[in-house]
Amino acid sequence: MRARMATKSAKSVRDTAPPNGGAEPTRDELVRYYRDMLLIRRFEERAGQLYGMGLIGGFCHLYIGQEAVVVGLQAAITPDDMVITSYRDHGHMLAIGMDPKGVMAELTGRVGGYSRGKGGSMHMFSREKNFFGGHGIVGTPSSLGLGLAFAQRYRETKNVVLAYFGDGAANQGQVAESFNMAQLWKLPILFVIENNQYAMGTSVARSSAQTQLSKRGESFGIPGMQVDGMDVLTVKAAADQAVAHARDTGPMILEMMTYRYRGHSMSDPAKYRTREEVDKMKAERDPIDHLRERMMRAGIEEATLKIIDRETKDRIAEAAEFAQASPEPDPAQLYTDVLVA
Numbered sequence: 001m002r003a004r005m006a007t008k009s010a011k012s013v014r015d016t017a018p019p020n021g022g023a024e025p026t027r028d029e030l031v032r033y034y035r036d037m038l039l040i041r042r043f044e045e046r047a048g049q050l051y052g053m054g055l056i057g058g059f060c061h062l063y064i065g066q067e068a069v070v071v072g073l074q075a076a077i078t079p080d081d082m083v084i085t086s087y088r089d090h091g092h093m094l095a096i097g098m099d100p101k102g103v104m105a106e107l108t109g110r111v112g113g114y115s116r117g118k119g120g121s122m123h124m125f126s127r128e129k130n131f132f133g134g135h136g137i138v139g140t141p142s143s144l145g146l147g148l149a150f151a152q153r154y155r156e157t158k159n160v161v162l163a164y165f166g167d168g169a170a171n172q173g174q175v176a177e178s179f180n181m182a183q184l185w186k187l188p189i190l191f192v193i194e195n196n197q198y199a200m201g202t203s204v205a206r207s208s209a210q211t212q213l214s215k216r217g218e219s220f221g222i223p224g225m226q227v228d229g230m231d232v233l234t235v236k237a238a239a240d241q242a243v244a245h246a247r248d249t250g251p252m253i254l255e256m257m258t259y260r261y262r263g264h265s266m267s268d269p270a271k272y273r274t275r276e277e278v279d280k281m282k283a284e285r286d287p288i289d290h291l292r293e294r295m296m297r298a299g300i301e302e303a304t305l306k307i308i309d310r311e312t313k314d315r316i317a318e319a320a321e322f323a324q325a326s327p328e329p330d331p332a333q334l335y336t337d338v339l340v341a
Contacts, residue, residue: 025233030295033075033232035308037067037288040091042316043100047090047107050320051266056107059136060121063091065261068287069194070095072235073162073254076243080157082130084145085164087122088194088260089134092164096129100319105326112326118337139172141165142191146178149189149251160246164192168199170213179251183220186250190242191217193253194229196260201272214255222251229256230285233294259285 025033044062051060063070066088074083074095085092093103098114106113106124114124122136132148135141145163152159169175170193182189193213197204204211214224223245227238235256242252259281263270270278292305 025236027298027300029075030291030298030300031304031308033071033236034288034291034295034305035312036071036074036095037232037291038308038312039100039315040067040071040094041288042312043094043104043319044090046316046320047104048262048266050104050108050323055324056121057109058120059087060107060266061088061264062260062262062266063088065281065287066194066196066229066258067091068232068235068291069192069229069256069258070164072232073192073239075236076239077160077162080130080159081243082132082145082148082152082159082161083164084132084141084148084161085134086138086141086166086169087134087136088166089122089124093124093126093131093134096126096131098124098126098129098131100315101322104319104323108323108326109328110323110326111329112322116333116337117326117329118333139165139169139174142169142172142175142178145189145191146182146187149182149187150185153185153187158247159188160243161187161189162192163189164194166199167193167195167197167204167213168202168207169193170195170216171208176216179217179220179222179253182251183217183222188246189251190246191222191251191253193255194258195255196258198260198264198272200264201268201270203272212255214253217251217253222253224253224255226255226257229258230287230290232287232291 040063044064047056047060048062050056070091083092083096090103094100102112102114106115106117106119107121109117109120111117114126122134124134125132141163142165145161149161195213199207212226214226217224225238225242228234238254242254245252261278261282
């Protein structure tokens with residue numbers, strides 16, 4: 001599925017796209033996308049295992065199936081650009097280069113984690129990587145991302161902010177307020193709606209009067225695109241256009257049509273959809289399998305893919321070992337790192 005513009009005001013952005021949605025990816029780019037998506041997939045699979053063993057407590061929202069979205073978008077921005085997202089955040093951390101050891105240690109509540117074991121799954125940050133969370137309150141990446149974007153405009157930088165949230169969060173009032181302010185001040189923000197079709201457990205058709213979420217910015221004059229979020233190359237081509245628009249002109253909405261294979265969280269049995277539906281998506285639209293087939297058609301040897309698979313497996317094993325070996329925070333640290341007004 002090609003990216004589709006949702007407003008006339010965005011047509012000029014689409015018209016600047018190279019033929020076939022973007023330049024032909026190089027061998028190195030294909031390998032990088034594959035490596036990054038596979039890292040996220042294997043990390044999340046291991047996180048699910050550790051959760052089942054009782055080594056991860058609280059909430060845990062896995063990103064399995066949605067890997068192409070964040071990998072494609074990350075490939076379109078610079079290290080100076082900023083990322084903020086919601087609670088389904090492990091994939092975003094790994095895509096921007098945060099250490100799997102630190103992410104896994106935080107999931108298990110250990111001092112080696114990015115928030116010293118006190119933030120858990122939904123609250124990790126990295127100033128070094130310009131990653132501003134991981135937020136548990138639905139819809140907040142839109143308004144907090146707006147603040148980051150305002151700071152960039154105020155400081156007269158050319159940095160862009162990527163604010164990720166889901167289809168359920170798109171119905172929150174603060175999202176509409178953020179759209180209004182972003183367009184009013186022409187802020188350099190890209191609102192990325194990861195539409196995995198079910199929010200917490202209710203389909204978009206049952207919860208949204210306007211089911212094409214890329215059109216949510218029309219009344220504010222914000223252009224939008226609906227994009228096949230299961231194809232990393234399509235995501236990258238759309239992201240190149242959208243990031244350029246946000247950097248030079250102002251806000252834009254990207255609705256990424258994607259699909260999560262697991263439940264909303266580890267406690268969700270996902271009875272609102274059939275096993276046949278999930279199996280069909282895995283068999284026909286899996287983003288990693290799709291890219292692997294593209295790579296082999298491009299002449300990349302299966303031996304190369306096996307090496308990447310093995311290296312990725314080893315990195316995840318090391319991350320899990322590190323997390324379990326890292327000590328828990330000292331109880332005396334309970335009141336440190338607390339902001340007091």
